[in-house]
Every structure is written in C-alpha cells, then in structure tokens.
Amino acid sequence: MTDRSAAAAAAVLVTMALSIGASPCAAQTDAGDPPLEHTTLVYPPYAHTLGIHRARPVHLALFLGDRARFDDPQGVAAVKFASSDDPDAKGDDFQLTLFGVNSGRGEVLYNSSMQTLAVYGEEGDGEGRFRSPHGIAATVDGRIYLADTGNRRVARLRWDSIARALEWAGAWPAGEPFDVATDARGQVYVTDRAANAVLRFADSAAGAGTGFLAPSPISADRWPLAEDARALLGLAVGDSLDPWYHPSAYRLYLVDLDGARLRAYGLDGAVLAEVTAAEIPGPGSGSGGFDYVALDYYGNVYVTDTGAGVLYKFDPDLRHLTTFPGPGPADEALEEPRGIAIWRRFGQVFVAEREGAQYFFLGTDFRTAEPVAVRRAGEPRQYGFDLFLTEGAIVTASFMDAGGDTLAVAEAGVYGTGDQAIAWGPKAWARPPPDGWEERAVSLQIEARPTYSSRKRFSLKRTFSIVWTDS
Known part of the structure; x- marks a missing residue:
C-alpha cells in the first residue's frame, strides 16, 4: 500500500462519509471515480484518495491487527489542528485529524498521522477509561471532549502535538451525557438526558495559541430550552464567529423525544423551527428517528437516522431538502449511519456506520x-x-x-x-x-x-x- 493510499484508508477508517441525493443522474467526476446515483454528496477525487473512499473491518485489521475491531461506533469529529497547520503550505489544508468513538470497547480511534492509526482508552472508569461513550468534539486549539455516558461525565482530552497523541486532561460531571459540541468562543455544550438539559461548560484551556476568544452569548450553565424538551440526543451549534460558518445567527440544533423531533433554538430558548421524523416523506419516514447532527458551511443541517438507515438534509430553517434512500446494493448506501462530522472549510463529510467508513465531498443534486x-x-x-x-x-x-x-x-x-x-x-x-x-x-x-x-x-x-x- 502506498503512502497516499494508506493516508486515505486511515482517514476513512476513523470517520465515515455519506451520500444523499435524489434520482439517478449523469454525473461528471474525475477519471477513475466510480459512477454515483446520488450526488448531493460525491466521492472525493481519485487523486485525493486513490479510490479508497470506504473502509471495512479488513482495513482496520491492516493497520491495527487484532488490537481493535469496530464495536458499536458512535460519534465522530474532524479537525485541522492549528499546531499542524503550515500557513504557507496550501497542499496540506485538507489533511485532517479524525476521531471516532468505538463505544462497545470504550475507545477512541484516530489517525495519529496521515499514514497511521491509533487507539486511546479502554473500557472501565478512571483516567483514560470509558463506558458506552457517545458524542465527541474537537477544536483547532487541541481540545477534545467525549460524552462518557456510562461514567456520567464529559471527558476532557488534549492533543499532544509533539507525540501526535491524545492525553487525559480531566472531566466534568454530567448525569447522562449523550452528545457534545463546541463553538468558536471556547464553549462546550453537552446533551444531558438525565437532566433534560443542554449543559454549558467553559474550558480555561480554550484559545491556547489561537488568540483572544469572544465571550459566550450564553451566561447560564445551560442553554435555555422549551419546557417540553426531553429525552435529548444529538446536537450541533452554529456560531456566527466561526470563519467556516456562513450564517450570521448563533443557533443550537437539538434532537429530542428519543429521536422523534429536531428543533432549532435561538439564544433566548425560542424554538425557531422544528421537524419530526414522522413527517418527512420518502424512505425512512416513521421507521426510525433522528440521532446525530452536523452543520455545513452554509448552515444546512445533516441528521443521521440509524434505525431507518438513512440520512436527512435540511436547510437552516429545517425545511427538508433530501433523504439518502438508505440500505441497498449501491456502493455509497449507508449501513446504520451513526455519528456525523463535517469539516466546513472544504465540505469534507464523515459518517459512522455499523462496521466501516465512508468519505465524501459535498456535491449537489x-x-x-x-x-x-x-x-x-x-x-x-x-x-x-x-x-x-x-x-x-x-x-x-x-x-x-x-x-x-x-x-x-x-x-x-x-x-x-x-x-x-x-x-x-x-x-x-x-x-x-x-x-x-x-x-x-x-x-x-x-x-x-x-x-x-x-x-x-x-x-x-x-x-x-x-x-x-x-x-
């Protein structure tokens, strides 16, 4: 395996990208890329991945042998660390560090370089041990947060830029954390199913090496929600100060009712828009529920539905745009999609599946x-x-x-x-x-x-x- 193909495999092994769209079409892509039936998301160019846009357990074994196997993958995160970004070299801007939660084994899988994979953690409690973790988030200044559900805490990890490895940095208590998101101001938001709340944490380590951070627009220890919000799952935060988030508003997108509903919240707790899984037409309607959420550069909202095996795309006001039609023989079909991450700068999209990985760029349909x-x-x-x-x-x-x-x-x-x-x-x-x-x-x-x-x-x-x- 060449260095470039190894890098591609390492990237897709940790987090997995999707394809959503409408009817079959004639799509123009790079030579060497296989044809696609769904083009809201498309394969990265062949020169970028050497055709490795999807990984399976066999690829994981190739890198890690019997040290790791996919066991209930959950949240994913994608980041370009400031410490590894050479501002004078544009050719490496798309090379990301990716983190994937391997919940069944209490692990975090990540690419320690563009050619190697690593594992952090094991099942248990204490430092570096996790029980049934779910959501994960990472920031450019080297902070990583993990919803350590079974241990009732939010684990704080740190990226060691010299060793290119994760290390323990502490934890915050939480009743039953499920998902975690960060903004551009050093704030961390966590869905707590036990408290029926979105908790807010401020990390004193935020902003290291990146300059001044603006104050949070939320002063309380939680985001105000509607009184009927309960059974919370995935969330995403859109921050107007994020250079790779185009909308001028600061919004929270939250899945609740155990996946039956998705809402957009304003800073004052007002519900700006909502949609239920049952009302979406087409594949997946009423058979599953919303799980994890991610936003792209334009503020469009992507939501996985593990039970139905589909992925939904909405505009910022939660108007349904399209649904990837779910399991099937197509190479890009999703297999129980779970966590989703989007590196907004270049529209690189990653989605966790039951046993494997996919990687796509944003296209259109x-x-x-x-x-x-x-x-x-x-x-x-x-x-x-x-x-x-x-x-x-x-x-x-x-x-x-x-x-x-x-x-x-x-x-x-x-x-x-x-x-x-x-x-x-x-x-x-x-x-x-x-x-x-x-x-x-x-x-x-x-x-x-x-x-x-x-x-x-x-x-x-x-x-x-x-x-x-x-x-």
Whole structure:
C-alpha cells in the first residue's frame, strides 16, 4: 500500500462519509471515480484518495491487527489542528485529524498521522477509561471532549502535538451525557438526558495559541430550552464567529423525544423551527428517528437516522431538502449511519456506520418537472424555469435542437437550496442564440456545479424536454 493510499484508508477508517441525493443522474467526476446515483454528496477525487473512499473491518485489521475491531461506533469529529497547520503550505489544508468513538470497547480511534492509526482508552472508569461513550468534539486549539455516558461525565482530552497523541486532561460531571459540541468562543455544550438539559461548560484551556476568544452569548450553565424538551440526543451549534460558518445567527440544533423531533433554538430558548421524523416523506419516514447532527458551511443541517438507515438534509430553517434512500446494493448506501462530522472549510463529510467508513465531498443534486416549462417575456427577452436544488450551485442552461446540437448556452448564475426561480437576460448568454432558435429548441440540458467543496471536480448534467410559456 502506498503512502497516499494508506493516508486515505486511515482517514476513512476513523470517520465515515455519506451520500444523499435524489434520482439517478449523469454525473461528471474525475477519471477513475466510480459512477454515483446520488450526488448531493460525491466521492472525493481519485487523486485525493486513490479510490479508497470506504473502509471495512479488513482495513482496520491492516493497520491495527487484532488490537481493535469496530464495536458499536458512535460519534465522530474532524479537525485541522492549528499546531499542524503550515500557513504557507496550501497542499496540506485538507489533511485532517479524525476521531471516532468505538463505544462497545470504550475507545477512541484516530489517525495519529496521515499514514497511521491509533487507539486511546479502554473500557472501565478512571483516567483514560470509558463506558458506552457517545458524542465527541474537537477544536483547532487541541481540545477534545467525549460524552462518557456510562461514567456520567464529559471527558476532557488534549492533543499532544509533539507525540501526535491524545492525553487525559480531566472531566466534568454530567448525569447522562449523550452528545457534545463546541463553538468558536471556547464553549462546550453537552446533551444531558438525565437532566433534560443542554449543559454549558467553559474550558480555561480554550484559545491556547489561537488568540483572544469572544465571550459566550450564553451566561447560564445551560442553554435555555422549551419546557417540553426531553429525552435529548444529538446536537450541533452554529456560531456566527466561526470563519467556516456562513450564517450570521448563533443557533443550537437539538434532537429530542428519543429521536422523534429536531428543533432549532435561538439564544433566548425560542424554538425557531422544528421537524419530526414522522413527517418527512420518502424512505425512512416513521421507521426510525433522528440521532446525530452536523452543520455545513452554509448552515444546512445533516441528521443521521440509524434505525431507518438513512440520512436527512435540511436547510437552516429545517425545511427538508433530501433523504439518502438508505440500505441497498449501491456502493455509497449507508449501513446504520451513526455519528456525523463535517469539516466546513472544504465540505469534507464523515459518517459512522455499523462496521466501516465512508468519505465524501459535498456535491449537489436537483429536480424539476418534465417537460420543463421555460418562461420567456419582454424585449429584450428574459428567460427562466423552476428548479429545486439540494445544495447551492452555479446553474448553466443549454438549449438543443432535435438532432442534439447546441443552439445556445446561458450562464444563469448562482442559486441556493430549495425551490429556485432560475432567470437570466441577454448578458448571461455564453453562447448567444441564433435567429429563430426558439422554434428549433426541443430540449434543455441543465448543469449544476457546486459552489464549494467539489466545485472544481464535479458537475451534474441532466437533459429534459421543454415547453415554452409566455408571460
């Protein structure tokens, strides 16, 4: 195994990425990448992973022999430590340290380098011992937090940048901690199922080597929640001061009712949005429940559903965007997805599964009615059509005649998620249309290119018949 392929295997072994999307499509990816049926998330480029985008127990054995095996994987975390970041070297920016909770064995698996794996902890109590741990979080300044559920505490670990290893740093008491999240201000938030509360801890070690940290917007020892919040599970925090979190709001996303409900909370405890697992259409509806939560750069919300074997994607206001359709023969199908982590800078997504690992970049997917109703109005002509996007994208529209020859190409612009009214005028034509082209045009090829993550390596193209509508 080469150094690069070993690095890829080490990365995916610890945390596991997903693929969600809609119907089968013709996706343009790097040469060497296998075709995908679901493209809201896509495989990383072949040059990045040498094709190793999913790992199995056999790969774990390759690195660690009989010292470790997957046993009830749970939370995952991904981080680029400031201590290992060379600001003058851009080629290493995507190389992350990944942590995965191996709950059944009381362990944390992690890549101590891009070629090696390591194990921290064992089952039990005391320093460096854990019982049925669940969520985990890591920060750029070298702090790692673990919800040590069975020992009723939040374990504080520290990254030794010289030894490239985890070490014990203490613990905070908690009744029944399940998940843990951090913000950009040194705050740590923990779901405590015994207290029906999201606890807040301030770590005096926060900010080491990274400069001044702004004060927390929450002054109490817990985040205010609605009175009916109970049976808490996964959580995620979006901080407006995080350079890789685009929304200007500070929000908490919380799973409760043992996975039946997902809510978005404001700082004052107001419920800003909510959705239940039962009301989501399509695969997984009503058969499982929400588990772990992660946010991407644009504030979109990703939630695993272990029981149904699916993953949901919502916009920041919890409007459902898409569902990965769950177990099946496809290579990217999820197998009991658990924890999820997203390194927001580059849209690298990792999801824990029952026995293995996957690794994906953010792509995009779209749907529209067929035939596509193409609007035309005014002089000079303005054109447009409706499109539903699962991830923000740059949209190009190419019109073709009955023989498949291209008549005109418009760069229609950048659009966000959900229902979008695609529109353009005369200046948007990259290939201006010839006289009489509207009578000859019989089909429309829509191309969507992601705005980040896989934007230079992936585009999705689909061709539809059209009808003209005048307005």
